[in-house]
């Protein structure tokens with residue numbers, strides 16, 4: 493018998509920025525942490541299994557999900573860009589993941605969505621999880637797809653998902669916008685922990701920002717996760733506000749998604 497919550501937890505995107513943080517913080521929750529990425533990962537340590545896999549490879553993803561209890565899905569293209577790689581990793585790849593999870597009887601997926609699923613909301617609006625998606629590019633569309641796909645797997649198959657609409661999760665905020673959108677690594681780890689262990693999540697959408705002074709996002713629809721962010725951006729405010737002034741009429745300054753709203757189009 494074990495006191496750990498899971499026997500085998502799968503972490504995708506384990507070679508990435510957030511995956512590397514979660515690789516450490518998820519360990520106490522599971523007997524075996526299966527880590528996966530298309531890129532090379534640090535070698536597996538005690539209590540880990542490393543499986544290199546392209547999410548676009550359906551057979552590979554079927555094998556990846558074998559024996560897995562729950563998934564923390566961080567893998568995929570994580571920025572705006574041309575359609576084809578996003579289609580392969582974030583659309584076909586996510587479908588592969590959910591089909592494999594369904595076949596395997598996985599109970600819960602924590603899906604890294606993004607604020608770019610709602611990035612075309614003006615900064616003057618405060619929104620919650622019931623507001624419609626307003627993606628701000630190919631990448632945002634793929635995250636909106638992930639939210640719809642996971643909703644379908646809950647309604648049809650009872651596979652629970654928490655969609656994390658992550659703001660900007662880096663060691664520190666990098667610009668004025670991130671004074672509002674920043675999510676500390678500590679708060680991110682705690683959010684994933686709460687999402688995995690809350691007794692019942694069904695299909696939940698939660699905005700991932702720390703307890704910053706200003707916010708565009710209302711998390712009342714995710715209160716059942718029991719997540720309370722503790723970090724904030726006040727220690728960075730003076731430095732960010734001293735950066736060169738921005739053009740307030742630039743769409744990148746008007747919308748929540750920032751610069752993503754002005755990227756593209758890409759060669760077609």
Ligand code: NAI
Pocket residue numbers: 504505506507508509510511528529530531545546547548565566567568569570571580581585604605606607657658659660661662
């Ligand atoms: P990252 O780009 O550092 O990590 C993503 C990982 O996915 C990489 O290691 C990459 O090799 C892997 N990957 C890419 N294509 C793949 C494929 N076809 N098959 C398997 N693996 C593949 O991104 P980061 O910052 O760690 O973000 C993690 C997740 O959180 C991503 O899904 C991202 O979209 C989402 N997110 C992150 C935010 C942030 O501020 N860091 C904000 C909003 C969402």
Ligand code: 15L
Pocket residue numbers: 570571606607608658659660661673749
């Ligand atoms: C994201 O979704 C990206 O993964 C990350 O690199 C940042 O661009 C972040 O959004 C953001 O909006 O700051």
